[in-house]
Amino acid sequence: MERSAIGRLIVISNRVAVPQARGAAGAQGGLAGALNSALSDQGGIWFGWSGQESEEASGTINLQRSDGVTTATIDLSSRDVDEYYNGYANSTLWPLFHYRLDLTRYERETGKGYERVNEMFAESVSPLIEPDDLVWVHDYHLLPLGERLRARGMTNRIGFFLHIPWPPTRLFVSLPYHERLVAAMMQYDLIGFQTDEWRDSFLQYCRKEMGAEVNEVTGEITLDGRTVTARTYPIGIDWDTFQAEGRTEEAHRAEQRLVSSTRHRVAMIGVDRLDYSKGLPERLDGISRFLEQNPERVRDFVFIQIAPPSREDVQSYQDIRHTLEQKTGQLNGAYSEVDLLPIRYVNRGYSHAELFGFFRACKIGLVTPLRDGMNLVAKEYVAAQDPEDPGVLILSRFAGAAEQLGKDDKGAVLVNPYSPDDLSHAIRLALDMPLEERKARYQAMIGTIREDNIQWWTEAFRRDLAGHGGDQGSNQPA
Ligand code: ADQ
Secondary structure, eight states: OOOOTTOOEEEEEEEOOOGGGTTSOGGGOTHHHHHHHHHHHHOEEEEEEEEEEOSSSBTOEEEEEETTEEEEEEEEOHHHIIIIIIIIIIIIIHHHHTTOGGGOOOOHHHHHHHHHHHHHHHHHHGGGOOTTOEEEEESGGGTTHHHHHHHTTOOSOEEEEOOSOOOOHHHHTTSTTHHHHHHHHTTOSEEEESSHHHHHHHHHHHHHHHOOEEETTTTEEEETTEEEEEEEOOOOOOHHHHHHHHTSHHHHHHHHHHHHHSTTSEEEEEEOOBOGGGOHHHHHHHHHHHHHHOGGGTTTEEEEEEOOBOOTTSHHHHHHHHHHHHHHHHHHHHHOBTTBOSEEEEOSOOOHHHHHHHHHHOSEEEEOOSSBSOOHHHHHHHHTSOTTSOOEEEEETTBTTHHHHSGGGSSSEEEOTTOHHHHHHHHHHHHTOOHHHHHHHHHHHHHHHHHSOHHHHHHHHHHHHTTOOSOTTSSSOO
């Protein structure tokens, strides 16, 4: 295995995506492509759950090397999957961190399962880690992992990045044993957040509830003689790869396919995992409101929603799927003609090349989550546009991406996704927006999407974790 001057990178996340899967249809979420890029650049190991359930082999490591990346995976037992993954991670932490107390379930058993699997991760990965390796842990599944590694005597630099929001203190304290989770997080050296808002919520919690000493400027949190730094690292897209995918025949064919099937109408697109945090029923309510208010415009557009199912073992995900099927059926029932179907709802994923083609064919991108750590679809939609004739991004003000793309009403058209009137108004604005304004809005966004890309993100975090960060006087990476 390769080494760099500062040691290898050890990435630990819930799931490991083998490099070949890069760019494959979306079920893995934004983490996969990002980490494969980082590891093939620096060398090291990506450790996590294989995605397989196996009673006997639970915890046994399977090492594989492909495309410059070594992956080390373990299987989990079905009890582990129920309690740790479907239970505590996806029925407790995910809804709570997305401000959905109404969907948050807390069961003592799933909490124990979460701790047990974190301990098993620590036990399995420890022998693979050498003293000068940098260890980078990802996401809400593994909040206490750093502490479990320290308990085994590990003194390496250990960083953690949270891909989803950090909730406001008043919400977070509704989690039983919340102090225990955060106390465990104090064992990291660096904690990264997608936006200043999530980072500030974390700092506030540490000060108010833990009595930690907090430096708001540097993000340093000191508790019981240990200091951890919290900083903002907005994740970006793999610009070069995405542009290269956009030049392929596959992307071109996908674009043509949409253009020829939506002739004379403006195509609007939404691309999301089927998740209640993505605001899909609310998006349909906005379109419905637009049609109520502007019935004469029913022939002006077609809306394409691509939403492959995810986490289907969790009840709230089955519920959201039914709700969407119902709403799509109602809308199409009310507004279709024999030659017209206003909503196309597709339950499958597509490759990034095809998504590029679809985005380019669509003059409006609807990205309207109720809450989202960042949302990479917003950035991909803009990155796929023709600079001479760009489409309009309608973006939820509650997506992390709004901090970068919605500044001063110059880039994306920002909306409150809970308000059908607001969505309806934004759709009208986008449908009627003159070319000059579309170009100006595109220009306001494209620089940060191109420059603050995934390579910038991994490099900035890795460098700060290694202790080679630039301006320590700021809460933003250098
Ligand atoms: P996700 O919630 O999975 O990720 P997001 O950032 O929107 O969300 O998408 C990740 C990737 O999946 C994108 O590259 C996108 O193209 C792809 N994808 C999404 N829907 C798809 C579909 N229907 N078909 C094909 N591909 C699809 C979590 C957080 C986000 C954060 C990312 C990265 O919830 O807020 O942006 O991690 O940190």
